[in-house]
Ligand SMILES: Cc1cc2nc3c(=O)[nH]c(=O)nc-3n(C[C@H](O)[C@H](O)[C@H](O)COP(=O)(O)OP(=O)(O)OC[C@H]3O[C@@H](n4cnc5c(N)ncnc54)[C@H](O)[C@@H]3O)c2cc1C
Ligand code: SF4
């Protein structure tokens with residue numbers, strides 16, 4: 201891997217980067233993450249960065265983090281291995297299992313199939329950031345009540361998918377939940393319980409929904 | 419992933435320049451990052467095109483709708499007017515991958531995605547499509563492969579949106595050599611018919627700007643059958659679009675996906691439909707015309723009856 205080289209091809213050194221941000225933005229960085237992100241985007245635009253580590257600013261669970269990452273680092277890698285947020289899990293690393301599901305500006309995405317550098321300027325939310333005080337959300341509470349997990353590896357991803365759905369559609373149908381969670385897979389087979397938990401959290405459990413009906417849907 | 423450089427383009431022209439000879443445009447990254455992780459594609463540089471203004475808009479119009487190449491598949495799925503005006507496009511979008519994929523995947527990336535042939539996607543296999551010497555699917559496991567091809571490669575086009583847009587007779591607008599170039603959906607893929615290394619007709623540096631969809635076909639439908647009920651590629655897909663007057667069908671177009679390197683259309687089938695009553699007998703005759711000359715491989719002959727069923731269901735859905 202080549203070291204970061206500021207001299208040629210318009211690549212930025214760390215110093216240039218902070219110079220470029222402008223003193224106002226740097227001073228108010230924590231409070232004004234958005235303007236920092238905007239400036240950063242303008243500054244980074246049309247410049248060739250990397251392949252060595254470059255400054256990357258991520259806003260995760262309301263906090264702004266400045267990292268030095270190679271452009272090839274995925275958002276999942278940045279969250280888990282650089283920011284210590286291990287809620288998002290690595291399953292397939294190929295956009296196929298949902299264990300890594302986080303929110304980008306409030307909608308569910310696979311953190312494994314997004315570059316960290318490409319997530320700049322957006323609000324990232326991991327399962328750790330769903331509640332500020334570490335208490336359980338109604339969705340998480342319903343997962344506990346319905347025992348909607350076994351090993352738990354897929355659970356943060358499911359919680360993020362279900363919670364994203366309920367933000368968009370507070371009273372979902374069974375089909376809505378299945379559609380929203382189709383991109384999350386559970387090797388322990390908790391899908392029917394997850395469906396129940398989602399409906400309970402939304403307060404829409406249909407009376408006619410027996411367990412058999414639930415399973416036949418999945 | 420191997421290391422690469424990264425740049426964010428602010429204009430179409432700078433995207434092209436930044437991409438140079440061995441750079442790749444990065445939209446949602448669902449396809450490209452998967453290929454980079456498996457060393458299917460080499461990239462010295464990724465050029466993020468998502469900051470180019472104007473490419474992320476859905477613009478309705480009385481005669482033509484314009485949908486920008488950066489519009490996400492979720493935006494297409496969730497757009498209430500698209501659901502009403504182009505129901506087939508809505509259905510095709512709703513069946514793409516999962517919610518997480520649709521939230522990031524773009525129209526342009528969906529149309530320009532590479533083959534899903536498992537030999538092509540295998541990091542250790544250098545098949546014809548990767549400029550190797552042979553096609554491994556011909557003698558291997560070809561259950562997901564094509565019934566038609568104009569060359570040796572039997573990897574089919576798998577983009578849901580391509581099939582729906584073909585039935586709707588959309589035009590793809592591409593930035594090539596400093597100007598806009600308009601292509602029919604057939605033209606957008608025709609190179610893959612002849613050339614085993616092609617996935618579509620875009621050349622390196624070509625940038626899809628938008629698709630334009632005429633509103634002359636108010637009825638449209640898209641259906642697919644997959645191994646799994648959800649979050650799965652189609653084994654076969656079918657899209658149809660038309661205008662229906664007094665129970666008779668006009669200006670119809672029908673296309674099949676996952677059976678050919680290009681969206682599979684037969685002019686005679688479209689012509690045959692003109693003025694017909696939409697019933698099962700008509701649908702069966704259309705299926706005969708669409709499937710004439712199909713060349714099943716060892717493991718994919720099931721696609722023929724599956725396509726027949728889908729043609730019937732899709733056409734009958736046009737009745738509303
Ligand atoms: C698990 C899984 C399941 C899937 N299931 C389906 C499915 O059922 N149906 C389906 O249709 N698809 C499916 N897909 C494919 C997915 O829809 C595509 O990968 C996605 O749409 C690509 O869009 P993107 O914006 O992420 O593209 P990217 O990965 O960013 O780009 C894809 C390719 O297109 C090029 N490109 C992107 N934008 C442009 C542009 N504007 N002009 C020129 N070139 C461009 C890129 O350089 C790259 O080569 C699935 C993918 C995965 C990972
Ligand atoms: S079908 Fe095409 S992509 Fe698949 S092995 Fe044959 S040449 Fe390669």
Ligand code: FES
Pocket residue numbers: 289290291292293294295296297298299300301310311312313
């Ligand atoms: S780890 Fe991202 S989808 Fe599996």
Ligand code: FES
Pocket residue numbers: 348349350351352353354355385386387388389390
């Ligand atoms: S609880 Fe074990 S993977 Fe889902």
